Amino acid sequence: MSGTTPELSSDVAVMPQDVVRDATSGSGAPRRRRRNKYRPVWEEQPTKAGQLAKGLTLSAVVLVVLFPLWTVVITSLSTTAATNEAGGLVIVPHSLTFNAYAQVLSGGIVTRAAMVSVGITAVGTTISVVVSVLAAYGLSRPGSFAHRPILFIFLITMFFGAGMIPTYLLVSSLNLIDSYWALILPGAVSAFNVLILRNFFMAIDASILDAARIDGAGEWRILGRIVLPMSKAVVAVVALFYGVGYWNAFFNAMLYINDNAKWPLQLVLRSYVLQGATLPGSGTGQVDVATGAVTGLPVKMAVMVLAIVPILIVYPFIQRHFTKGVIFGAVKG
Amino acid sequence: MSDTRLTDGTVPGADEAPGVAPAGKAPAKKKAKTVVPQRKVSWTARLKRDRSLLLMTVPAILLLAVFAYIPMAGNIIAWQNYSPYTGFLHSPFVGWSNFERVFNNPAFLHAVENTLTITVFQLLFYFPVPIFLALLLNSVMSPRIRTLIQSIVYLPHFFSWVLVVTVFQQIFGGAGLINQVLVNNGGSASVNFMTNPDTFLVLITSQSIWKDAGWGIIIFLAALTTISPELYEASVVDGANRWSRMWHITLPALRPVIVLLLILRLGDALTVGFEQLILQRDAVGADVSEVIDTYVYYQGVIYGDWSFAAAAGLVKGVVSLALVLGANKLAHVFGEAGVYQKS
């Protein structure tokens, strides 16, 4: 439990204390000004008890999340001997090593696969978001022509799936086997995301849109100039949903991509997790030809961490769009 | 033409309780209230008026038609004695017998019961958690701390279920941290949280909360951004306090999203954590952990009874769709937009 967790939790705990100090001591004008910057003028000062409860709850939430995260990272930095010693995930670090990471990242396969994944995610997310935003806006005008049957078409796809084999046969007959499009097109539209987008679009004040229509603006223009700027938050969220979906997908690649050089990252990383598995009935057969590899938990955890890192990097940029402060300006402006 | 544009649509949320600002429409709400009774517009006029809107839906419809609807036709095997290698064009038809097998099976009905129990429990104890967390996070004033917390709590979503279960086992398991502490303090290791069928519901719900609640809040955070601060300012002028602002402004703004997600969750009522349950099946036994998806998986997929799996999938789809449409109707009764409107 040493290391990062206490540090972070105290960071959170600072908040209520800060408030208390501001309210009572009046120790310094600059500090007070800083708080006021965040608290809208109309918002009353919170009660101490309320702040304490809030601080404690959030600290607890963060701790509960961070602790397992900590064990995952520490385990990924441990030796196999250390995981054996711990009988599983390592909590108290000793003799940290980057061996697991070095092993996964050596050979250049992972970097190549990462490029593939970045490409698929970027292209796929773009297509998905564009298509979904269009569809959602196209269905968002109350009383518009045929919007209910079309919505129904979307809704059906959420509950009636196609089996693995029919989908494969379709992809194969479109000659998409070994094509990156096989990883993008079949899942490009999620009815769920379309419905979410539509829900947000419909919450936009209809009078603004109607006014624009009276001014002669076409629907494309209204979408581009009015609706989208007001919907950055939900578009960011939906882009995140799609992006994460593309990033994490491995099963479709397993089915549709035979050329191992075209494998996306998740599929390659999975192969590291499987390393060292015992084959049934192989006995002392010649199965484990590649020896000297770090196996087991450290590699599994390193893989887990590596798979999350790109999301860690991208997330703050997307998050900006759905946190409060930025949007205030956007709505006003 | 121009006046129909103005008046043909009902405004979502316009019929909400008086004095409550509908979601996201701050200063202009007075205008929205002046709804002129709907006038009948001929469908040709509407088609002409909405053609660009229709055009916008075409790419998505095409994609779904090709990649969802065409392979969906493969579900015909539910009425066949199907073999993948004969293909559904040549497999013999067997009428409704696969559906009869689904319904005449006590094990399947037991799985349905477990599924519904888990769904109801999670609707009560899991569904509200992200909303609560989002509100809590939203009330944190410092952007730095807010961003920090938000950047941490979503992470468990990216952990595999294998890892989540392992982590829980290492904390709550018989050889886990808690029991070690108990033993070190002279107690006897007896906390049996992981293998106790009686508390299994609580266990899997806590796991779901841990894994996905932080991820679930982002959609609500996005909804919160659509509230104009002017609404709050106005309400303060009216003397509303913290709680009444929450009740009269914040929650109503979230309501359309909450209702939508609730309805869609109902559509997923028959789908509960497949992987999570398979992983813990041995720990608590199939009696409490067998759900529809696991049952169909063992029956249909592992043992290659594709026709049975397809029949069960269709039954599930029909029930889910019925639940969603029913819930949507119910939402309309309460004046909510739901998935789609009556208009």
Next chain:
Amino acid sequence: MNSSTTRPRRVSDFEIGRRGFLGMIAAGAAVVGVPSLLSACTSEGGGSTAPSAQATVSAGNLPNYYPVEYVKPDFPSVNGSTPGFSKIPASFVQSVKTPPGSGKTFTAMTPLWGTIPPAKGNQYYDAVNGMLGSNISFQISDGNTYGDKLATVLASAKDLPDWVCVPTWNMPPRFGSEIVPNLFEDLTPYLSGDKVKDYPNLANIPTAAWRFGVFNDKLYALPFPGEIITDTTFYRKDVLEKKGVDPAVKNGDDLIALAKELTGGGVYGAEDLWTTATYIYAVPAKWKMDGDKLVNRVETEEYRAALDWTARLFASGSVHPDAVAGNTAEAKTRFQGGKSLIMSDGLGGWNEALRDNLASNPSYAQQPFPVFRADGGKPVIFQANPVNIFSFLKKNSDEATIKELLALANAMAAPFGTTEYDLINNGVEGVHFTKGDDGLPVPTKLAATELQPTYIFLVDPPVANTKVQYPGFVEDYSTWMADAAKYLQEPLFFAQQIVEPAQYASLGQPFTDLEKDIARGRKTMKDLDAAIATWQSSGGDQLRAFYQEILDAQ
């Protein structure tokens, strides 16, 4: 939100591997399809001593057995046990004089439980393909989801590669009845009888392994031969010695007592020992004869007794709590870390454990208990399937192509002591390994990247223990196995591809759950009785009749 990211998940989207593919063997072993009576003959070359009289099939359809021996094993095979080699010969024999290939490129699909090797510029592929004279271009697929991959590819004939590896636990339903004859080449005309002599290394594979690849009285599959015994019970020899505990176990009660004695201070005596229970009680894998009546595994006294023993083991509190919670994935981590001291494992886990632990813990030692019977009587060990993985050639009207592929298979099946074997298993000297002072190959870093099991999944020589790098291992192993092999018995329907009708496929599933429930005390023998009654009435008795018919025909 459960559903916030993507569309609703569908059952068919799920990978099979989550329960660990070991668990899948049991599930996948039931092959479904149209009944076909298959079997084979006794071997003419005397490779396996198959005593059971099997009538229905033409003896002439199987390849004759002509063993070749390039190196004399230090521990020769006893009753079919795996021969052991405790040193690397000074020089290797080249068993195939000229590269047999024509320079064509063939595609091959294989599973992999390991890291994916680079396809381009891979010196290992280049070297082996050079030795073969033709290029084998691999489509490697994740071993845990291989069954799904196979199911889709086999449903779409145009995507079928030239050479397909099929693990027996991944055999899709109706494989034998519909897929094999329609998609794959009948090898009988090429390999039956003495025709196999054209391929001496294939002729070196014992008959039982071939017999398992016979469908509808025709030979289709090239084998990856397995061992006669697959699993056993290991204990941590080093830890027990340090504790001064004598691991002498004569019967089932001794084993529970030992597990209990070893439990304490955060260490537990045992993992889930259900596999051990089935061994010490000689539970048949599928059927046994009781008088003149066929009795299913779940109906036997042995099965019931094994369940009872396992329940007693769990009740004793000596099973590691994580194992009680069903976490089998980390069982080896716990055992190798000394958190639990007795576990059931595949024999292959033995040298892997040495590989993974000797570097960090030089005193690490695990040892299997000598085989014993639960009641202390004479043990019975049922012989394992002769093959767990085999491969098929795509149907091809061109005889020359089939002959070429078989010639490539012949080179790949070269046994220990040949240059081919050395190349396939160790790669190129100076590139993938260097010779250590003791003459043993030391893998280079490049080997870890490039050299993954690929060719061996297409065809393999008879199994041999050549793990010379672990001091004493080959001797320990061979000695133990020679002893265990004394108690070997062929189970009913040994080495036969029997395809059960589809409707019986999932009959056994309730028992998989029941085994866990009874072990953990959630259910009792009464529930077992009820489950057996259900089994019998809902298809078990018909299944019995089905097997009886096969038996009568033999």
